[in-house]
Amino acid sequence: MSIEKKKEDSTLTVFLEGKLTNSNVSDIDASIQESMEGIDTLILDFEKLVYISSAGLRLVLTYYQLLNPNQGKLIIKNACENVRDIFYMTGLDHFLLFE
Secondary structure, eight states, X not given: OEEEEEEETTEEEEEEEEEEXXXXXXXXXXXXXXXXXXXXXXXXXXXXXXXXXXXXXXXXXXXXXXXXXXXXXXXXXXXXXHHHHHHHHHTGGGTSEEO
16 A cells, blocks of 8 residues: 655645555545645645455545535545445445545
């Protein structure tokens, strides 16, 4: 799993590659957390993400809950069909923004 981050003003874009699983979710979370100060828009670019586990879904939901009360946005970008289907099956697609 690899992670790259790009911060512009109050927007943080996180590029994930590989599989987001129980074994790496805490490292991904720590990497995102260290860049969250002053962020009101978090973009998760899943173009190169091929799998997301329940722990990965929980991580996405955690950041949604962190940003939402402050009128922040969480955007999921470039999710492949397999990853997008997981969001649909769990019902998370109803309140998350997809691009």
